[in-house]
Amino acid sequence: xxxxxxxxxxxxxxxxxxxDSEHMLGLLAxxxxxxxxxxxxxxxxxxxxCSFIQEAREESVRTxxxxxxxxxxxxxxxxxxxxxQEELLEELPEAVALVGTGDYQxxxxxxxxxxxxxxxxxxxxxxxxxxxESTPRYRTTNEAVAYVRVAEGCDYRCAFCIIPHLRGNQRxxxxxxxxxxxQQLADQGVQEIILISQITTNYGLDLYGKPKLxxxxxxxxxxxxxxxxxxxxxxxxxxxQVIDAIRETPNMLPYLDLPLQHSHPDILKAMxxxxxxxxxxxxxxxxxxxxxxxxxRTTFIVGFPGETEEYFEHLIKFVQRHKFDHxxxxxxxxxxxxPAYQMENQxxxxxxxxxxxxxMEIQQPISAQKNQNCVGQTVEVLxxxxxxxxxxxxxxxxxxxxxxxxxxxxxxxxxxxxxxxVKITHADTYDLYGKVI
Numbered sequence: 001x002x003x004x005x006x007x008x009x010x011x012x013x014x015x016x017x018x019x020d021s022e023h024m025l026g027l028l029a030x031x032x033x034x035x036x037x038x039x040x041x042x043x044x045x046x047x048x049x050c051s052f053i054q055e056a057r058e059e060s061v062r063t064x065x066x067x068x069x070x071x072x073x074x075x076x077x078x079x080x081x082x083x084x085q086e087e088l089l090e091e092l093p094e095a096v097a098l099v100g101t102g103d104y105q106x107x108x109x110x111x112x113x114x115x116x117x118x119x120x121x122x123x124x125x126x127x128x129x130x131x132x133e134s135t136p137r138y139r140t141t142n143e144a145v146a147y148v149r150v151a152e153g154c155d156y157r158c159a160f161c162i163i164p165h166l167r168g169n170q171r172x173x174x175x176x177x178x179x180x181x182x183q184q185l186a187d188q189g190v191q192e193i194i195l196i197s198q199i200t201t202n203y204g205l206d207l208y209g210k211p212k213l214x215x216x217x218x219x220x221x222x223x224x225x226x227x228x229x230x231x232x233x234x235x236x237x238x239x240x241q242v243i244d245a246i247r248e249t250p251n252m253l254p255y256l257d258l259p260l261q262h263s264h265p266d267i268l269k270a271m272x273x274x275x276x277x278x279x280x281x282x283x284x285x286x287x288x289x290x291x292x293x294x295x296x297r298t299t300f301i302v303g304f305p306g307e308t309e310e311y312f313e314h315l316i317k318f319v320q321r322h323k324f325d326h327x328x329x330x331x332x333x334x335x336x337x338x339p340a341y342q343m344e345n346q347x348x349x350x351x352x353x354x355x356x357x358x359x360m361e362i363q364q365p366i367s368a369q370k371n372q373n374c375v376g377q378t379v380e381v382l383x384x385x386x387x388x389x390x391x392x393x394x395x396x397x398x399x400x401x402x403x404x405x406x407x408x409x410x411x412x413x414x415x416x417x418x419x420x421x422v423k424i425t426h427a428d429t430y431d432l433y434g435k436v437i
Contacts, residue, residue: 005111006034008042010067011140012060013050015147015196015231015403016167017078018140019131021048024077024107026136031108035138044096044111045072049080051166053333068094075111077104079166085123096120101167102127105135127153127168133181142384144191144417145402150178150216154198155206158261159272159340160301160332163198170198172207175216182223191382191419192227193220194401200230201237214241221249226419227382229401231257235283236275243290253398255295256287263318264311267304270343284322295399297326302359303352304332305343312355319362325370326405327363329356364429371406371427374399378437381422383414395422397432405430412436 007028011021024046029035039045045067049060060080067074076088077099089095096114099107100123113120130152131137139146151172154164182193195216197203204212220228230246233256246252262268265277287294300315319327331352334341384402385394393410400406410422412435422434 004031004033005043005115006036006041007044007046007111008036008039009046009048010039010063011048012063013048013052013056013078015194016149016152016198017048017050019137019147019149019196020078020101020104021046022137022139023131023135024048024104025138025140027105027108028111029138030136033108033111039067039072040070043073044075044114046075046077046099046107048078049076051079051083052162053330053335055333064088064092064095068092073114075099075107075114077107082123082127082166083162085121089119089121098123100124100127102129105129105131128171130171130173132173132177133184141402142417143189144382144384145194146185146190146192147194147196148178148181148185149173149197150195150200150203151197151206155202156199157272159270159343160304160335160338162335162337165337167198170202170206172197172204172212174207175204175212175219178216179219179223182220182225182228186223186225189417190225191417192229193223193225194229194231196231198232199234199237200232201234201242211237211239213237214239214245217242217245217249217252221251223251226251227253227398229253229255229398231401233258234276235260235279238283238287243287247291253295254291254293255398255401256297257401258284258296258298260298261301262304262307262311262315263300264307264314267307267311270306270340271301271304272339280318281322295325296322297328297401297405298324299328299330300359301330301332302355303347303349305340305347306345307332307347307355316359316362319359319366323366323370324363325399326367327360328404329359329363331356368427368429371429371432374424374432375427376424378421378423379408379434380419381408381410381434382419383410383416386414386416397422399432406432408432408434410434410436 050056075097081098082100097120102124153168268277379397381395383395421437424434
């Protein structure tokens with residue numbers, strides 16, 4: 001058959017998408033395909049797209065158009081392939097294949113078919129596949145960090161979200177499967193594992209008949225990896241058992257990413273999250289009491305249909321009252337497949353943008369003060385980047401998750417991918433600075 005073609009991947013979107021990209025790379029490498037980070041040198045470029053909101057789609061389209069103009073043969077995978085399917089093939093003659101969110105495990109077979117001249121559409125309408133520890137994977141993060149997907153898909157139907165439409169219903173992996181993968185990663189020298197899914201606190205509900213996050217965390221406590229971080233922890237799933245497991249399991253970082261989306265009960269009800277309005281304040285107070293050193297990150301949506309000035313003011317006071325360590329703010333994006341698209345009292349985009357900017361301004365002095373409180377402390381820092389000439393390093397403490405939070409600039413000798421004690425000397429709004437002890 002001769003030499004196999006060279007493949008590059010252009011990865012867009014979230015860390016869940018990143019894992020899909022890593023599995024595709026691993027599967028292709030296992031089948032003898034050449035992998036190249038340089039898209040110009042590749043025979044095929046897989047564009048793993050995001051379609052969560054309009055802004056993400058625009059980025060995906062820009063990438064596709066640039067590659068088409070460069071006459072690259074394109075395989076479109078991920079959420080846009082699942083979302084638009086035939087429309088993409090019509091618009092982009094350079095696209096030789098479409099691969100859905102539940103079909104990335106077939107990537108080597110898809111390329112074989114493309115090589116025979118076929119234009120392939122491999123999109124399962126209701127995705128059911130979820131990769132496990134036996135699926136080959138080529139990690140694209142730095143050596144010390146790995147994401148582990150505990151479940152795929154989502155059973156919730158929030159009024160603004162198309163994820164269930166794109167990725168199907170929740171399907172959890174077994175505790176044994178996740179622990180096995182975590183051990184494999186630990187054996188590779190990984191220092192930090194980040195648990196992700198759409199709703200991590202709902203982990204196991206579909207598989208075991210009830211959520212099993214607490215049991216999973218305790219099982220991961222037996223894996224020899226220093227840090228385990230939890231992302232996408234919905235507040236209603238933070239039961240006594242889960243909170244106890246975080247507090248009592250030594251390698252669990254006291255870091256919780258809570259996608260709250262809003263504070264006002266009427267907006268949460270309109271978002272189809274009515275249960276959350278009753279628990280937001282209670283669960284945050286409970287977390288602070290049960291885990292005094294807890295680091296809390298959250299995200300909010302402003303400009304949701306019907307968000308009055310009064311409701312926005314409620315959100316401002318909520319942020320000022322709880323003083324989160326990290327806050328992300330998004331403007332509402334109307335998605336055709338969601339109930340929110342048809343709702344009355346849509347907010348003008350420019351008003352939503354003003355609200356986003358204002359809320360971020362409210363959060364900035366809170367973030368700055370939280371960082372300032374770290375000055376003088378000695379903290380454990382995972383060193384991720386280094387400049388051998390200047391002996392300057394960049395790392396993170398448990399306060400900071402990769403990509404979304406700040407970093408720590410470190411002076412002194414340190415080994416890459418190691419966790420070392422660093423004394424914090426000064427701080428700014430988002431980052432810290434320190435010296436190796």
